[in-house]
Amino acid sequence: MSAHGYIFFSRGAEGVESLALHTDKYQLNMMYAHWKNGTHLKKCVFDLYFRELPFENGFAVVAGLEQAILYLSNLRFTEDDIRFLREEEEQYDEAFLRALKEWRFTSDVYAMPEGTLAFPNEPLMRVEGPIFEVQLIETALLNMINYQTLIATKAARIRHIAPDDILLEFGSRRAQEPEAAIWGTRAAYLAGFDATSNVKAGQLFGIPCKGTHSHAWVQHFDDELTSFRAFAEALPDQTILLVDTYNTIKSGLPHAIQIGKELKKRGKTLQGIRIDSGDLAYLSKVARKMLDEAGLTETKIFASSDLDEHTILHLKSQGAAIDAWGVGTRLITAYDQPALGAVYKMVAIEDGEEWRPTIKISSNPQKVTTPGRKTVYRVIDRKTQKAHADLIACVEETIDTEKPLVLFHPVHTYRKKIVENYYLEELLQPIFRGGKLVYKRPNLEEVREYHRKQLGQFWEEYLRNLNPQEYPVDLTEKVWQTKQDMLYTIAEKIRKEEKNLS
Numbered sequence: 001m002s003a004h005g006y007i008f009f010s011r012g013a014e015g016v017e018s019l020a021l022h023t024d025k026y027q028l029n030m031m032y033a034h035w036k037n038g039t040h041l042k043k044c045v046f047d048l049y050f051r052e053l054p055f056e057n058g059f060a061v062v063a064g065l066e067q068a069i070l071y072l073s074n075l076r077f078t079e080d081d082i083r084f085l086r087e088e089e090e091q092y093d094e095a096f097l098r099a100l101k102e103w104r105f106t107s108d109v110y111a112m113p114e115g116t117l118a119f120p121n122e123p124l125m126r127v128e129g130p131i132f133e134v135q136l137i138e139t140a141l142l143n144m145i146n147y148q149t150l151i152a153t154k155a156a157r158i159r160h161i162a163p164d165d166i167l168l169e170f171g172s173r174r175a176q177e178p179e180a181a182i183w184g185t186r187a188a189y190l191a192g193f194d195a196t197s198n199v200k201a202g203q204l205f206g207i208p209c210k211g212t213h214s215h216a217w218v219q220h221f222d223d224e225l226t227s228f229r230a231f232a233e234a235l236p237d238q239t240i241l242l243v244d245t246y247n248t249i250k251s252g253l254p255h256a257i258q259i260g261k262e263l264k265k266r267g268k269t270l271q272g273i274r275i276d277s278g279d280l281a282y283l284s285k286v287a288r289k290m291l292d293e294a295g296l297t298e299t300k301i302f303a304s305s306d307l308d309e310h311t312i313l314h315l316k317s318q319g320a321a322i323d324a325w326g327v328g329t330r331l332i333t334a335y336d337q338p339a340l341g342a343v344y345k346m347v348a349i350e351d352g353e354e355w356r357p358t359i360k361i362s363s364n365p366q367k368v369t370t371p372g373r374k375t376v377y378r379v380i381d382r383k384t385q386k387a388h389a390d391l392i393a394c395v396e397e398t399i400d401t402e403k404p405l406v407l408f409h410p411v412h413t414y415r416k417k418i419v420e421n422y423y424l425e426e427l428l429q430p431i432f433r434g435g436k437l438v439y440k441r442p443n444l445e446e447v448r449e450y451h452r453k454q455l456g457q458f459w460e461e462y463l464r465n466l467n468p469q470e471y472p473v474d475l476t477e478k479v480w481q482t483k484q485d486m487l488y489t490i491a492e493k494i495r496k497e498e499k500n501l502s
Contacts, residue, residue, distance in 0.1 A: 018075060018077070020081050022139065022140045023136055023140060027135050028085070031136060034131055035096050035132065036096075043131070043349070044129075044348060045347050045349070046126070046138070046344050047125070047126055047344070047345055050341055051120055057468065059471065061149065061152035061155075062111075062152070063151065063152035063191070064147065067148070068111075068140075068144050068145065069441065071137075076105075105432070107432065108128040109128075109432040110125065111428060114442075116427060116451075117454045118149075121473060122376045125145065126373070129435075146342045147187075149340055151184045151187040151332065154309075154334050156455075160465055161309045161312050161316070161465065162325060166194050166324035166325070167195075168195050169188045169332070173328070182200060184331075185198045185201035188332075192451070195208040195210040196209060196210070197211050206443075212274050213242055218246075224246060225255045228256060232262070232263060236266065239270055241272075241273050242276060243255075243256050244283075248275060253287055254290075256270065264295070270299045273300075275287065275301070280303050288301060301324070302324040303326065304328070306330060307327045308331065308336070312325055346358050357371035358371055371482055374393065374395065375428045378424065379424060380424070380425060383421060385457065389474050390471070391407065391476060393476045394476065399424060399476070401423055404419065405419045406419075
């Protein structure tokens with residue numbers, strides 16, 4: 001187990017934690033080919049970014065960096081890994097396998113902190129180092145960032161619909177496997193959920209754990225009232241009763257009210273009732289009326305049953321008297337969009353003492369990459385403290401904030417905006433330098449607070465769930481011109497090659 005108590009890394013025979021083989025086969029084959037050709041130490045730069053926002057949302061919430069840090073910090077090839085690779089069909093050279101065994105991570109990594117609001121086509125992460133290793137880590141980084149960013153974004157959408165309600169993550173049993181449940185819970189919590197039913201996530205990350213009881217508890221007893229009374233006896237200070245096992249209005253609620261009155265006589269409070277089926281809007285309004293008339297005004301109403309931001313919005317529009325929402329399947333599986341689709345693309349390669357920009361061309365314009373070593377600035381208005389735009393700049397560029405800044409759309413360049421009285425926040429922070437962790441990792445509560453502050457930088461038009469305004473992500477003139485020059489150069493080269501072949 002690592003120093004931070006996480007258990008989600010395979011162990012070799014010597015007990016070293018590693019996920020070196022958590023990669024795609026073609027990464028290893030490219031590493032081998034580079035090694036055979038003597039190009040494995042040549043340095044290059046990769047950007048990790050997504051092209052489209054999930055859920056038709058106005059933003060994404062960055063998550064997954066914590067797991068990525070753990071992965072990179074423990075990355076090495078174990079004896080078990082080498083034994084496995086030795087038997088693969090490629091019959092890798094023994095000298096290559098020895099090189100893998102001796103190899104340690106040496107690259108530089110820059111990333112947006114977890115909780116950052118991010119947008120299409122801007123790097124969430126920039127990795128610089130020998131092609132031998134930056135190629136290896138692509139699959140794992142995408143796996144971690146893609147999934148957790150997706151869940152955090154979904155959680156933020158739900159929090160936006162229910163800004164003042166209690167949100168409980170109930171998804172463990174529907175997650176695809178244990179790690180998805182654990183890290184998905186963490187992603188939901190950093191984006192605004194209040195607690196989880198997942199006890200392991202509570203242990204590992206300090207997330208508050210909450211739970212009621214199941215229908216099986218009620219079914220175990222001869223009658224519902226007896227089951228409620230037994231539960232209240234066991235947990236008099238945390239009594240939340242599930243009232244829909246038989247009949248919510250005629251049975252569950254009257255019995256819960258009786259237990260609530262008994263608890264009140266003992267100086268205790270019935271913390272809540274939970275409704276897990278039926279017409280949640282109607283039943284919650286009836287429940288609130290019955291509870292209030294019985295003097296149980298402090299008892300909260302919890303609801304569950306395949307909830308998401310859409311269901312919650314509709315229930316609220318019908319006046320549902322629900323205080324707390326248990327959200328499971330549709331959150332932890334990102335039910336309406338189960339993949340983010342972030343990519344990891346080479347943007348520069350070492351050329352002597354310089355970095356030479358590289359570009360990927362595609363017949364799909366959306367897949368054309370933006371070349372060069374880049375960073376991302378958030379342009380903030382000094383007066384309103386709201387964001388004007390994100391600006392992708394070359395790493396070596398200096399932007400004079402005392403001068404007006406001309407922002408222009410990277411495709412429709414006639415759409416321009418001049419910004420004055422602003423400052424810049426650089427979003428990509430150094431995480432690893434020379435393979436050494438230099439980032440002071442915030443605790444989860446600090447991440448949550450940072451995320452709340454991030455939300456405060458944006459106007460509601462960009463944050464709303466339905467038809468949000470498109471937030472500008474612009475290029476500096478230098479980045480834009482580099483891309484245009486490379487596109488022109490490649491087009492001319494192809495034209496000449498076609499002419500020579502004709």
